[in-house]
Amino acid sequence: MAKDLPNLVIPNELKPKDARFGSGPSKIRVTQLAALVAANPGYLGTSHRQKTVRDVVKNLREGLTNLFQLPDGYEVIIGNGGTTAFWDAAIFGLIKENAQFLSFGEFTNKFATAAKNAPFLKNIDIIKAEPGDAPEFVPNEIFDAYATAHNETSTAVMQRVKRPNAKGLHLVDATSAAGGALVDPKEFDVYYFAPQKSFGSDGGFFTALLSPDAIARIEEIKETDRWQPPFLDLSIALENSRLQQTYNTPALATIHMFENQVAWFNEQGGLA
Numbered sequence: 569m570a571k572d573l574p575n576l577v578i579p580n581e582l583k584p585k586d587a588r589f590g591s592g593p594s595k596i597r598v599t600q601l602a603a604l605v606a607a608n609p610g611y612l613g614t615s616h617r618q619k620t621v622r623d624v625v626k627n628l629r630e631g632l633t634n635l636f637q638l639p640d641g642y643e644v645i646i647g648n649g650g651t652t653a654f655w656d657a658a659i660f661g662l663i664k665e666n667a668q669f670l671s672f673g674e675f676t677n678k679f680a681t682a683a684k685n686a687p688f689l690k691n692i693d694i695i696k697a698e699p700g701d702a703p704e705f706v707p708n709e710i711f712d713a714y715a716t717a718h719n720e721t722s723t724a725v726m727q728r729v730k731r732p733n734a735k736g737l738h739l740v741d742a743t744s745a746a747g748g749a750l751v752d753p754k755e756f757d758v759y760y761f762a763p764q765k766s767f768g769s770d771g772g773f774f775t776a777l778l779s780p781d782a783i784a785r786i787e788e789i790k791e792t793d794r795w796q797p798p799f800l801d802l803s804i805a806l807e808n809s810r811l812q813q814t815y816n817t818p819a820l821a822t823i824h825m826f827e828n829q830v831a832w833f834n835e836q837g838g839l840a
């Protein structure tokens with residue numbers, strides 16, 4: 569220990585009773601887990617195309633529409649792979665050629681770097697800030713997308729979700745913010761997250777709230793000759809989500825706990 573530092577001792581009563589990484593995987597409520605156990609006959613161990621599962625997916629998608637007060641024309645899409653997989657899907661299916669990224673910590677940097685390395689994208693502009701600070705977009709008409717995070721978990725920097733003053737899509741990583749922070753859906757085109765944080769579920773599953781412009785972009789890119797791996801193809805995710813299912817087999821326990829948490833939030837007045 570450096571000799572100038574006082575010998576600080578944190579009193580026991582100030583220490584958390586259950587110390588965990590605050591913005592990471594969160595506690596799972598006892599009733600949330602009990603609901604999963606109660607649903608077991610007919611739910612766990614069945615195909616994800618069964619009605620029992622589709623009903624939960626439908627409730628989940630409607631619950632999220634309600635929680636985020638999505639305007640008409642917005643849609644909730646789901647798929648496997650978590651936020652990190654969604655970054656790759658967004659690179660394939662949401663960015664046309666040129667995009668600007670705010671990079672102010674580990675997560676925002678990972679997405680920006682992945683886009684920078686995509687051989688079919690042209691100009692990927694990355695604006696960085698020192699840890700603890702956040703940069704701002706510098707709009708330019710060449711950009712067809714702008715990417716940032718609502719909460720950059722690695723530095724605890726939270727930004728208000730506000731569109732850049734430009735016409736590109738606004739893509740917002742909300743993995744550690746969604747469900748825990750207010751957001752106006754008119755300020756984003758894509759608000760994406762995974763359920764292991766505020767939603768007290770498990771990971772490996774992505775959710776994205778899409779504006780009509782984002783849906784139009786997915787359809788527009790699909791019409792081009794860009795090759796997209798089917799697993800990361802957002803037009804396929806959109807098509808399956810509308811049928812209350814995922815492209816391939818999801819973790820059913822994750823979906824159930826996620827739906828239960830969204831319903832619990834809504835019962836208590838939603839985000840507000």
Ligand SMILES: *Cc1c(COP(=O)(O)O)cnc(C)c1O
Nearest residue numbers: 650651652675721741743744762
């Ligand atoms: C946790 C986190 C991620 C990573 O999520 P995965 O589901 O593990 O891919 C991405 N972005 C932010 C802001 C996060 O907090």
